[in-house]
Amino acid sequence: MTRNSLPVLGLSLAVSLAVSAPLAANATDIVVATVNNGHMIEMQKLTHYFEQANPDIHVKWVTLEEGVLRQRMTTDITTQGGQFDVMTIGMYETPIWGKKGWLQEIKPDASYDVDDLLPAIRSGLSADGKLYAAPFYGESSMLMYRSDLAQKAGITFAERPTWDQVRDAAAKMNDPKAGIYGICLRGKPGWGDNMAFLTTLVNSYGGQWFDMSWKPQLDSKPWHDAITFYVDLLKKYGPPGSSANSFNEILALYNEGKCAMWDDATIAASFITDPKQSKVADKVAFAQAPQQATAKGANWLWAWALAVPVSTKNSAAAQKFVNWATSKAYIELVAKEEGWAHVPTGTRKSTYANAQFLAAAKFAPAEEKAIASANPNDSTLPKSPYTGVQFAAIPEFQSIGVTVGQQMSAALAGKETVDAALKASQLAAERELKKSGRLK
Known part of the structure; x- marks a missing residue:
């Protein structure tokens, strides 16, 4: 993550455009900034499914190394720059930025099943009882x-x-x-x-x-x-x-x-x-x-999550993408395309209750136990x-x-x-x- 607290200027951004279905003439472009981790790269590969289901939305990607991502996100959110419609942030930034009014509340529909999110992960991405970022994957x-x-x-x-x-x-x-x-x-x-x-x-x-x-x-x-x-x-x-x-x-x-x-x-x-x-x-x-x-x-306890800054001019489209990328349906899509051993983990109870996932992922019991044992409210001896x-x-x-x-x-x-x-x-x-x- 961040290695320099100063804004980085003149960066050569790794920008990748998702392969998409034919776009509507008046399609809305949304810019998603994310980290160059394996699960995020997979999300980019699968974005054409989202665009096929939503031909009025076109997703553009800015993919950055962790430290650079943090610098760009922090600079943009504090200046209300509006460069990004969806930001990949974590459990450190989310409650702080949410309380400051810099993030939109995440309000998915009933099919999203917010109660399926692991309690420790959901709590870490909330402030004052409101969810300000949806977990893409969680970890201990x-x-x-x-x-x-x-x-x-x-x-x-x-x-x-x-x-x-x-x-x-x-x-x-x-x-x-x-x-x-x-x-x-x-x-x-x-x-x-x-x-x-x-x-x-x-x-x-x-x-x-x-x-x-x-x-x-x-x-x-x-x-x-x-x-x-x-x-x-x-x-x-x-x-x-x-x-x-x-x-x-x-x-x-x-x-x-x-x-x-x-x-x-x-x-x-x-x-x-x-x-x-x-x-x-x-x-x-x-x-x-x-x-x-x-x-x-x-x-530790962490989640890489997708958030929508209040500075976006494409709120509805951004929220729709966040809901898709962090849904149970997305996890099932990855399982279908790559196998259950490759799904993003650490976010949902239903993943750890899935027999196919447990059979494919020998690490699942240890991972689930680690996440459940981490307590951000009582993490030090003194x-x-x-x-x-x-x-x-x-x-x-x-x-x-x-x-x-x-x-x-x-x-x-x-x-x-x-x-x-x-x-x-x-x-x-x-x-x-x-x-x-x-x-x-």
Whole structure:
């Protein structure tokens, strides 16, 4: 996610037009901005079905890397620029932007079945009881590992192992001469890149972003212990260049058979178990995200969701597209086209009640359990004044998370010591909260 809090200008956008049926002469163009993840690419491929059913609507796509997407969405929504009719945003932005009146309430028809949405996901995309973004896919995080390498090393994982046990397993499975690294973890800077993972690691060590007086806690012992552990773990058992890796980079490494373990988004499971994409598809097993001092906040909660900004001039068409892309019917369409193992998950109860999905997706029980166990209202061992698991749901967090992410990436790359990175992060967080008036 965001790696730079400044607006990005002059970008070469990856704009793709969906293959469509013949358009009505007065067709309405809607512009959908999304992230370059696998499920979103699939949505673009299937958009011609939407256009066939709605010949008066033509969908144009702007597809961006996560960090760039965040910058563009934030700039457009805060300036009411109106460049986009549908935005792909998440559980951090949705309640904040909804409360500010920047998003339209999502009001699908009865056939959409809002009550079928998983409660934790629906709640995270709502503000004051109103749904402001519809979930396209939801996720938590979990440990994904090579069952063949674990068996060879004599390793048996508990349902939720400790990070010390993961470190020991990484040491046993690490074989860089064979091109296999003991563990792969995010290192690319960004509040939704390395800091999504690192916040859950810090949570598991008993840490938090801010105490009840809003004083940043980045110079505390849990942060120091967690980040020291992380840097040491990846230096010994991670792939070279880990400070440049986030979800897509590690997904490619894992599918090539180069990662013995990976703690990351549950949505990855549908890709690494796909024999069309993964060389180790039949050798993947799952455990819950590791804990250390506590299991609280050890695994995150997120949804990529579609929202309609109030600045759109094509409200009806935008709402119609959001309803289609996040419906039960869309999930069934993906199943028909690609198979049940490839449907977007983490959004609906009916998906996890579907026998065909459960038979095709061996990761489903672990994924569902991870999502259900994440509690954004109680994610830290000490009491915290914020909601959110891998982020703090306050406007200042985006800037703070970007800065801290850069410091943590520098520490991982050996450009800075852990102590210096945490000290600089503490000062930056204090400065941001004092500027906003939250910290006195």
